[in-house]
Amino acid sequence: xxxxxxxxxxxxxxxxxxxxxxxxxxxxxxxxxxxxxxxxxxxxxxxxxxxxxxxxxxxxxxxxxxxxxxxxxxxxxxxxxxxxxxxxxxxxxxxxxxxxxxxxxxxxxxxxxxxxxxxxxxxxxxxxxxxxxxxxxxxxxxxxxxxxxxxxxxxxxxxxxxxxxxxxxxxxxxxxxxxxxxxxxxxxxxxxxxxxxxxxxxxxxxxxxxxxxxxxxxxxxxxxxxxxxxxxxxxxxxxxxxxxxxxxxxxxxxxxxxxxxxxxxxxxxxxxxxxxxxxxxxxxxxxxxxxxxxxxxxxxxxxxxxxxxxxxxxxxxxxxxxxxxxxxxxxxxxxxxxxxxxxxxxxxxxxxxxxxxxxxxxxxxxxxxxxxxxxxxxxxxxxxxxxxxxxxxxxxxx
Amino acid sequence: xxxxxxxxxxxxxxxxxxxxxxxxxxxxxxxxxxxxxxxxxxxxxxxxxxxxxxxxxxxxxxxxxxxxxxxxxxxxxxxxxxxxxxxxxxxxxxxxxxxxxxxxxxxxxxxxxxxxxxxxxxxxxxxxxxxxxxxxxxxxxxxxxxxxxxxxxxxxxxxxxxxxxxxxxxxxxxxxxxxxxxxxxxxxxxxxxxxxxxxxxxxxxxxxxxxxxxxxxxxxxxxxxxxxxxxxxxxxxxxxxxxxxxxxxxxxxxxxxxxxxxxxxxxxxxxxxxxxxxxxxxxxxxxxxxxxxxxxxxxxxxxxxxxxxxxxxxxxxxxxxxxxxxxxxxxxxxxxxxxxxxxxxxxxxxxxxxxxxxxxxxxxxxxxxxxxxxxxxxxxxxxxxxxxxxxxxxxxxx
Numbered sequence: 001x002x003x004x005x006x007x008x009x010x011x012x013x014x015x016x017x018x019x020x021x022x023x024x025x026x027x028x029x030x031x032x033x034x035x036x037x038x039x040x041x042x043x044x045x046x047x048x049x050x051x052x053x054x055x056x057x058x059x060x061x062x063x064x065x066x067x068x069x070x071x072x073x074x075x076x077x078x079x080x081x082x083x084x085x086x087x088x089x090x091x092x093x094x095x096x097x098x099x100x101x102x103x104x105x106x107x108x109x110x111x112x113x114x115x116x117x118x119x120x121x122x123x124x125x126x127x128x129x130x131x132x133x134x135x136x137x138x139x140x141x142x143x144x145x146x147x148x149x150x151x152x153x154x155x156x157x158x159x160x161x162x163x164x165x166x167x168x169x170x171x172x173x174x175x176x177x178x179x180x181x182x183x184x185x186x187x188x189x190x191x192x193x194x195x196x197x198x199x200x201x202x203x204x205x206x207x208x209x210x211x212x213x214x215x216x217x218x219x220x221x222x223x224x225x226x227x228x229x230x231x232x233x234x235x236x237x238x239x240x241x242x243x244x245x246x247x248x249x250x251x252x253x254x255x256x257x258x259x260x261x262x263x264x265x266x267x268x269x270x271x272x273x274x275x276x277x278x279x280x281x282x283x284x285x286x287x288x289x290x291x292x293x294x295x296x297x298x299x300x301x302x303x304x305x306x307x308x309x310x311x312x313x314x315x316x317x318x319x320x321x322x323x324x325x326x327x328x329x330x331x332x333x334x335x336x337x338x339x340x341x342x343x344x345x346x347x348x349x350x351x352x353x354x355x356x357x358x359x360x361x362x363x364x365x366x367x368x369x370x371x372x373x374x375x376x377x378x379x380x381x382x383x384x385x386x387x388x389x390x391x392x393x394x395x396x397x398x
Numbered sequence: 399x400x401x402x403x404x405x406x407x408x409x410x411x412x413x414x415x416x417x418x419x420x421x422x423x424x425x426x427x428x429x430x431x432x433x434x435x436x437x438x439x440x441x442x443x444x445x446x447x448x449x450x451x452x453x454x455x456x457x458x459x460x461x462x463x464x465x466x467x468x469x470x471x472x473x474x475x476x477x478x479x480x481x482x483x484x485x486x487x488x489x490x491x492x493x494x495x496x497x498x499x500x501x502x503x504x505x506x507x508x509x510x511x512x513x514x515x516x517x518x519x520x521x522x523x524x525x526x527x528x529x530x531x532x533x534x535x536x537x538x539x540x541x542x543x544x545x546x547x548x549x550x551x552x553x554x555x556x557x558x559x560x561x562x563x564x565x566x567x568x569x570x571x572x573x574x575x576x577x578x579x580x581x582x583x584x585x586x587x588x589x590x591x592x593x594x595x596x597x598x599x600x601x602x603x604x605x606x607x608x609x610x611x612x613x614x615x616x617x618x619x620x621x622x623x624x625x626x627x628x629x630x631x632x633x634x635x636x637x638x639x640x641x642x643x644x645x646x647x648x649x650x651x652x653x654x655x656x657x658x659x660x661x662x663x664x665x666x667x668x669x670x671x672x673x674x675x676x677x678x679x680x681x682x683x684x685x686x687x688x689x690x691x692x693x694x695x696x697x698x699x700x701x702x703x704x705x706x707x708x709x710x711x712x713x714x715x716x717x718x719x720x721x722x723x724x725x726x727x728x729x730x731x732x733x734x735x736x737x738x739x740x741x742x743x744x745x746x747x748x749x750x751x752x753x754x755x756x757x758x759x760x761x762x763x764x765x766x767x768x769x770x771x772x773x774x775x776x777x778x779x780x781x782x783x784x785x786x787x788x789x790x791x792x793x794x795x796x
Contacts, residue, residue, distance in 0.1 A: 235752055241718065243717055316642045
């Protein structure tokens with residue numbers, strides 16, 4: 001690279017910014033980029049050359065000439081790098097490799113036991129990740145970052161799980177530090193519900209600014225997108241719906257004083273427990289789902305009541321945050337329309353009219369891949385930020 | 399203005415952006431602005447000249463020379479224009495005139511009855527506003543916008559109150575349209591609690607990204623700042639805490655089935671009603687405040703219980719949004735520490751540890767001026783946005 005291309009103090013702001021414009025995938029000429037940014041043509045040319053040299057842009061054919069040599073167009077090269085996206089659940093781990101545009105190129109899922117603790121589990125995940133990176137079609141493309149979703153609260157700024165109830169041995173474990181011993185790239189960790197909210201938002205509701213994603217499976221949690229951004233709160237614990245107390249009207253239909261948290265009333269585990277108490281053979285949430293799918297009347301009614309309980313809390317969320325979409329996901333939501341029906345019944349009756357008149361409550365559309373998609377989007381967003389791109393250019397050998 | 403300064407398509411993006419850098423009040427040279435933005439020196443010079451001609455910047459003395467003529471510095475001219483900021487309550491209206499930096503230059507308060515309806519009330523407000531604009535020190539400075547806080551829900555995008563319970567005659571009234579018949583400038587309307595949240599945030603907690611402001615007076619409402627931005631939700635009704643149902647544990651200490659909304663349990667009106675039911679002469683929230691200040695034990699205990707009820711709902715808010723600061727404002731909060739004590743008692747016991755370990759719950763600091771400050775900040779932010787500044791420059795006579 002010539003001295004003229006060397007990123008210096010006067011040049012460093014800007015290459016990352018120009019790059020953002022091109023992340024929509026549309027090809028543009030340098031003249032179009034200059035007009036769009038107000039930057040001098042010569043400045044745009046220097047920065048585009050640096051981005052081309054770093055492979056983040058590629059030549060994308062010529063524009064139509066207005067006389068003379070037709071101007072060259074450049075476009076975002078989504079295959080300049082890949083990210084690893086990990087969806088770690090209580091009993092499974094999916095590792096996917098995605099390009100920088102969030103397209104999944106390859107993936108592996110294996111059964112795991114989250115109780116095995118972080119080191120052996122992360123070793124398995126990293127081994128799957130290495131296998132994916134070394135195989136076609138990924139082999140040779142540089143790894144730029146890793147995004148990991150885990151089934152518990154995470155301090156997002158440090159990537160450490162914090163008192164995760166179903167993750168023994170993970171409390172305060174330095175997940176990024178451990179992963180970076182194998183892959184020295186940025187590692188972002190978040191709880192699985194935030195990751196699902198990002199995936200659902202990107203794939204199905206990209207133009208919605210205010211969306212609540214609720215996962216009802218073994219436990220219950222929410223991912224909150226408000227004002228167009230995922231809200232993690234001050235310590236990263238935002239969206240903890242499972243420990244919200246259910247208002248009296250609903251909770252009074254059941255008795256024990258200690259069963260007041262939403263998760264203790266309406267999660268898959270709670271459903272299995274309450275069905276067992278009524279003599280139904282339901283050992284776990286999986287059995288509940290099977291019973292619901294088979295049309296068992298007790299299981300169906302219990303699921304609908306769980307929807308009403310979730311709805312009691314969502315009525316509060318609707319008054320507080322006035323979302324336009326509530327998405328229900330997780331295994332219990334996917335077992336049929338019963339949970340959704342219960343949620344709708346309560347939310348539309350209970351929330352203030354201004355907040356519900358344009359509110360849609362829907363099932364998750366993004367399916368099984370939402371988690372790895374969300375993890376890929378989270379980490380791609382980080383490694384392609386203006387500051388990250390500028391750092392990446394500055395670090396290149398010259 | 400010479401042709402060279404005329405804002406054209408190639409120039410229009412950027413003047414507004416450059417201006418944002420200077421809104422912190424620090425003076426800078428054109429060279430510093432060029433380095434900061436990566437724009438060409440010549441581009442910066444054109445835009446700074448346009449902003450100087452529009453009076454939005456002023457010359458701010460010379461920088462230290464590094465040889466030759468010392469470079470001139472420019473700075474934000476907060477007195478290039480003023481805004482009117484209106485705090486409309488049930489029984490008072492304050493009209494203030496503020497400069498573009500949010501400094502209150504003059505203000506008037508008058509008693510009103512919100513039940514008189516929008517036209518006569520807005521006429522009074524506009525007449526006060528005109529008097530302020532025509533008097534020193536404001537006379538001659540152009541009015542750039544008007545911000546209005548009202549005691550009820552507002553569709554922020556249109557400025558129309560929506561089913562406001564204590565504002566008869568205001569439902570769907572086109573407040574901006576009516577005001578613009580007198581002052582043809584941008585008019586933003588929001589509910590008073592959002593305005594208070596903006597004022598409190600700007601004056602006392604500018605570096606906090608996640609703050610909940612709760613107003614407890616005649617009614618109860620919240621203003622939510624999450625991820626650094628005021629969250630209004632899809633229809634502008636976010637923050638409606640008053641209609642949130644109180645969880646069973648607290649509500650069960652009182653009886654009537656219809657008293658489940660927080661506002662029906664813990665507002666100033668509810669406190670007066672419950673004290674009357676116990677034989678205390680409390681006609682309205684003002685009487686409750688007097689009794690609390692005089693140390694009446696029933697009034698003090700009722701206020702503390704109201705704090706516990708507010709705390710039950712805030713425990714949910716804390717789990718959902720993980721704020722770092724909760725600010726309690728409004729007349730009942732200001733009557734002493736009793737409401738605050740009740741809120742703290744419940745929130746710290748009830749919310750998840752990760753969300754409370756760094757949580758502060760405090761009294762409002764910004765005082766009586768918070769509302770007009772918030773209204774001024776809201777409208778200044780709008781009229782000084784990059785797009786607004788670019789429009790303003792484009793509309794100037796040349």
